Amino acid sequence: MRIGVLTSGGDCPGLNAVIRSVVHRAVADHGDEVIGFHDGWRGLLEGDHRPLDLDAVAGILAAGGTILGSSRVRPEQLRDGVERAREHVAALGLDAVIPIGGEGTLKAARLLSDGGIPIVGVPKTIDNDIAVTDVTFGFDTAVGVATEALDRLKTTAESHQRVLIVEVMGRHTGWIALHSGMAAGAHAIVVPERPFDIDELTAVVGKRFEAGKRFAIVVVAEGAKPREGSMAFETGGTDVYGHERFAGVARQLAVELERRLGKEARPVILGHVQRGGTPTAYDRVLATRFGWHAVEAAHRGDFGMMTALRGTEITLVPLAEAVESLKTVPEDRYGEADAVL
Amino acid sequence: MRIGVLTSGGDCPGLNAVIRSVVHRAVADHGDEVIGFHDGWRGLLEGDHRPLDLDAVAGILAAGGTILGSSRVRPEQLRDGVERAREHVAALGLDAVIPIGGEGTLKAARLLSDGGIPIVGVPKTIDNDIAVTDVTFGFDTAVGVATEALDRLKTTAESHQRVLIVEVMGRHTGWIALHSGMAAGAHAIVVPERPFDIDELTAVVGKRFEAGKRFAIVVVAEGAKPREGSMAFETGGTDVYGHERFAGVARQLAVELERRLGKEARPVILGHVQRGGTPTAYDRVLATRFGWHAVEAAHRGDFGMMTALRGTEITLVPLAEAVESLKTVPEDRYGEADAVL
Amino acid sequence: MRIGVLTSGGDCPGLNAVIRSVVHRAVADHGDEVIGFHDGWRGLLEGDHRPLDLDAVAGILAAGGTILGSSRVRPEQLRDGVERAREHVAALGLDAVIPIGGEGTLKAARLLSDGGIPIVGVPKTIDNDIAVTDVTFGFDTAVGVATEALDRLKTTAESHQRVLIVEVMGRHTGWIALHSGMAAGAHAIVVPERPFDIDELTAVVGKRFEAGKRFAIVVVAEGAKPREGSMAFETGGTDVYGHERFAGVARQLAVELERRLGKEARPVILGHVQRGGTPTAYDRVLATRFGWHAVEAAHRGDFGMMTALRGTEITLVPLAEAVESLKTVPEDRYGEADAVL
Amino acid sequence: MRIGVLTSGGDCPGLNAVIRSVVHRAVADHGDEVIGFHDGWRGLLEGDHRPLDLDAVAGILAAGGTILGSSRVRPEQLRDGVERAREHVAALGLDAVIPIGGEGTLKAARLLSDGGIPIVGVPKTIDNDIAVTDVTFGFDTAVGVATEALDRLKTTAESHQRVLIVEVMGRHTGWIALHSGMAAGAHAIVVPERPFDIDELTAVVGKRFEAGKRFAIVVVAEGAKPREGSMAFETGGTDVYGHERFAGVARQLAVELERRLGKEARPVILGHVQRGGTPTAYDRVLATRFGWHAVEAAHRGDFGMMTALRGTEITLVPLAEAVESLKTVPEDRYGEADAVL
Known part of the structure; x- marks a missing residue:
């Protein structure tokens, strides 16, 4: 053959x-x-x-x-x-x-x-x-890489009193966000399947601070979008292959959460490391x-x-x-x- | 509740x-x-x-x-x-x-x-x-730890012309041996489910050397045993809980393979690192x-x-x-x- | 005491x-x-x-x-x-x-x-x-994390014919960029100590493609800046503590290199993972x-x-x-x- | 040239x-x-x-x-x-x-x-x-591999109330034992430079148990030997190159400590993984x-x-x-x- x-x-x-x-x-x-x-x-x-x-x-x-x-x-x-x-x-x-x-x-x-x-x-x-x-x-490798990063970020967020919005891959589905978020004990997970409500996310994170916690980790899939009317959101458009372009959801969420909560919020975009290597x-x-x-x-x-x-x-x-x-x-x-x- | x-x-x-x-x-x-x-x-x-x-x-x-x-x-x-x-x-x-x-x-x-x-x-x-x-x-963690070790051992075996017999956990079943052996590309995998024939194992490893390869990696589950009459084998007996004691199959295989092949053969026993840690x-x-x-x-x-x-x-x-x-x-x-x- | x-x-x-x-x-x-x-x-x-x-x-x-x-x-x-x-x-x-x-x-x-x-x-x-x-x-941990990421990115860049601009930490000095770049075999390393000339960087990367290579890895310290007059560059200003804000040098370099070389160039910003974790x-x-x-x-x-x-x-x-x-x-x-x- | x-x-x-x-x-x-x-x-x-x-x-x-x-x-x-x-x-x-x-x-x-x-x-x-x-x-890689193994073994020892004797490389010097032992917080470190006194080692480990701790990690270099007269000790002899053969010090220590302390003590021999791989x-x-x-x-x-x-x-x-x-x-x-x- x-x-x-x-x-x-x-x-x-x-x-x-x-x-x-x-x-x-x-x-x-x-x-x-x-x-x-x-x-x-x-x-x-x-x-x-x-x-x-x-x-x-x-x-x-x-x-x-x-x-x-x-x-x-x-x-x-x-x-x-x-x-x-x-x-x-x-x-x-x-x-x-x-x-x-x-x-x-x-x-x-x-x-x-x-x-x-x-x-x-x-x-x-x-x-x-x-x-x-x-x-x-x-998938398992991507989740593993994301989880390892989240493990590292968690201690930083905790010691330095921050909200970290960590963007993982997933244009249309939230599998990597779900599994890495569960594996690392994220406090909120935002997936493309469910357009998010920024008020709800603010409330979830805000409640942690009210309860005396000093940090929060939000995992967000790159394809996540706000529920219509929930917040201003800049999409990335589409490229020549018809694929949606990178909207920078983590960056936009960090700005919005910092504004609403008065807490330092920082985006971390894991990017291509999730799809390369052994x-x-x-x-x-x-x-x-x-x-x-x-x-x-x-x-x-x-x-x-x-x-x-x-x-x-x-x-x-x-x-x-x-x-x-x-x-x-x-x-x-x-x-x-x-x-x- | x-x-x-x-x-x-x-x-x-x-x-x-x-x-x-x-x-x-x-x-x-x-x-x-x-x-x-x-x-x-x-x-x-x-x-x-x-x-x-x-x-x-x-x-x-x-x-x-x-x-x-x-x-x-x-x-x-x-x-x-x-x-x-x-x-x-x-x-x-x-x-x-x-x-x-x-x-x-x-x-x-x-x-x-x-x-x-x-x-x-x-x-x-x-x-x-x-x-x-x-x-x-x-199980996934144990396989991951064993695979990482096998990845490391492979380059050593190759550069230094050795047969390495790597013993992984598995008293009654060969799952860890099978998956880590597959993941690392082992040349022979020995599992408890199938009593091994030392002549066959010697032949598999020997053929590699005849073909000009300079090393071999054998993964063996701790519970593996030779087919009756295949080779002298010392069992470990049982402990107070009725569990079989460590027989040291890798060590026994290394001695036997070195004797039969005239190539340096070394046992590596991964042990408890497979069941601990994150x-x-x-x-x-x-x-x-x-x-x-x-x-x-x-x-x-x-x-x-x-x-x-x-x-x-x-x-x-x-x-x-x-x-x-x-x-x-x-x-x-x-x-x-x-x-x- | x-x-x-x-x-x-x-x-x-x-x-x-x-x-x-x-x-x-x-x-x-x-x-x-x-x-x-x-x-x-x-x-x-x-x-x-x-x-x-x-x-x-x-x-x-x-x-x-x-x-x-x-x-x-x-x-x-x-x-x-x-x-x-x-x-x-x-x-x-x-x-x-x-x-x-x-x-x-x-x-x-x-x-x-x-x-x-x-x-x-x-x-x-x-x-x-x-x-x-x-x-x-x-420092050793930061370099280790960056190197591990570079190892992963390298195979992706190679298989998928890309220029990857990887931004590592280092506001005023290029130590992390130098060590992780050396450890991962980066093709160009850009440090804050030496304002870079975009023509020179373009030439270095371009020569690889001319020689038939299909990818390039550029490691850039976050504090790197172009030589005056070399290219348009947006700085990030300073924050309330007098620290320089994130200028996004990798992003700016990716845009510029893609334009000049006609090759897909992507920024990867490693960010806070370099300073957290075990x-x-x-x-x-x-x-x-x-x-x-x-x-x-x-x-x-x-x-x-x-x-x-x-x-x-x-x-x-x-x-x-x-x-x-x-x-x-x-x-x-x-x-x-x-x-x- | x-x-x-x-x-x-x-x-x-x-x-x-x-x-x-x-x-x-x-x-x-x-x-x-x-x-x-x-x-x-x-x-x-x-x-x-x-x-x-x-x-x-x-x-x-x-x-x-x-x-x-x-x-x-x-x-x-x-x-x-x-x-x-x-x-x-x-x-x-x-x-x-x-x-x-x-x-x-x-x-x-x-x-x-x-x-x-x-x-x-x-x-x-x-x-x-x-x-x-x-x-x-x-050296840094060997210490890193040993430390990672020790990190894994520590949680096992702790949860399961054991003394683990972990043998690392080092025929004549204790550098790997010292650095990995320090990095992992070992409770005792035994090096070739100082022939050990088994009574002293027993006392160090014993004191931990008296203080209510439930485990101990002992790191021992492969070349470590007891002080003369301290305990019966089987050496491994020398090979054809004049190098000392593996004496199995961890195994001998585990038997001796278990006998003296009445606590489960297990040897773990890290072996060749310390010298291979990336x-x-x-x-x-x-x-x-x-x-x-x-x-x-x-x-x-x-x-x-x-x-x-x-x-x-x-x-x-x-x-x-x-x-x-x-x-x-x-x-x-x-x-x-x-x-x-």
């Missing part, structure tokens, strides 16, 4: 672990050949690739980033490129293509799959917002299992599917289902956290 | 997070009173306890160990103590007791539950060997959810039950089921790991 | 280790009494304090922040407060006061010392900019030694002095010298780093 | 950082050629080497181990090999050889230097026992500076010397001085630690 693999979209700890696992399973166990496309879909559209043997993936299991590179492609580019992709797949004699990527990548994967290309997708997003899998790799053991195991099962699916001819974690098992779900809806934080998880606005 | 909580058995990262969560949910949200028994079952049998309010659990979320202390009690002590426990529960006016512990604790919990004490158990074991829950808190974000979230749901179960009157993770949901399972069998590593996980003997 | 201790200024990993060490040495070894003033100089000016015995400092060695709290006081407040401070010191029967703090604190310490109060200062700054000591505690082993040892020697100095009557590290030895230097000049990065260190503009 | 570099002796975090720094400074700045000998002195004696250009050292700054490999050579092998080494150096047209290694390596370096080979040594030992330099790289920022900076200055020394013709840290400066000291005596822990450092027996 000949298999092509590519990584697409934003960085995510575990990408290299998937690539390595695909090569190990395919080459060492099945005697397959594997090639890697450079820079995501661009490599497939332009036929830019290189062979991947066991030596090519030696020592990459714990490495952040992706040895294949990645790039972002606008949806319309891919729509127009299905024919070209099909030609490259045929010319290279590929029996399967394994794209590793997030929502956009999986939508593209479905497009190519519908266009007749034999595809097994591997979901990737630190945001954990893909509906048909319990978890995606990268993956946690959890993410390495999940990524490795995804890669292994993607190869197995290809060998069984299970195309148009995506690997997914359900409980402790790796299963396959149709790509069509994978991108139907985002996995948002369900209501009952707010209750457990006891801090979500 | 009045709730008693206790922690029993070996140390496990996340114990304090459960205690804190029980107190937060019970005291802050339900207006309950909570008391903590000292040193596990001993505290309950002797009525040794203290009140736990919000201040008592401030700042313990990320702390290793247990603020309540723990101790080991021999099964027969507990059997004889049901009556005494019932008296203390009555005298203290407790409506629920939440014991947090491993297999032995849950067996004891069932005994007390059958004896009429209103119990909601919370499972705890770094070994991840409790059958009715997908995962237990503490929990990972994953374990803090899971522990917090277990505590929260244990209180909810108590309020609903769901006694004789234990909290469990199934997929992404926290559920309750009867204590009777919880201790019926160990959760061993299933066959298909060996295949994925590609390194288990 | 009766000793008062206080912590003043911004947060710094190791403050608690100093406090603990002072108490251990004074109480356990000398039989002294120790009190701690709350919130830095404010506590001394208002006589707000509490006793510190061995139990009060149990378990704080590795904890971030300061159990005594801190606050910022404007210079003129202290100038007017010498008399009041003297009265409190007399009323409390103190034989020595040990203030732990940065440049501002040491200036204040000198003022009080000149005013007749028996003072032994302990220098504290993550910026490492106090001239008469080789190193200050907190100290490294290095900082715990240094902080512990400083505390120990401060007590010894007090017992010898060496007042008006400050502890300092010279080579491997702890020595004392006059407070007068301590605040004469900042310790800036010397020229020859730029050469070694091979990346400083 | 043509420069040869080699790494010799046990693993040590920072070796790759030195190699990279030598190549960067020599190749990129001076236009030199650099070759690397494989497996330490063996490579030089057998002429086994490869060219090292900038690409060869890309991405190794933070990597543990050594890309050149290492090996141990018996002193007599080297003595007989001076002539052969001189021939290879001449044949390869080398103007300088930079060996990176510990005490044994530096002794060998001196031998070769006396034999006319132009040598600039770089000292390497996690044990920090080379007399003429304030610190060696690798170096701390501190060690990366020091290693980078050593490499840079070694190249500068070669260009100045300062041969027969070794790089050293004195205060904040890198200097050169004659190889002859470097190996005259071990740097043991001085008496006054015991006082500061307040826990050394």
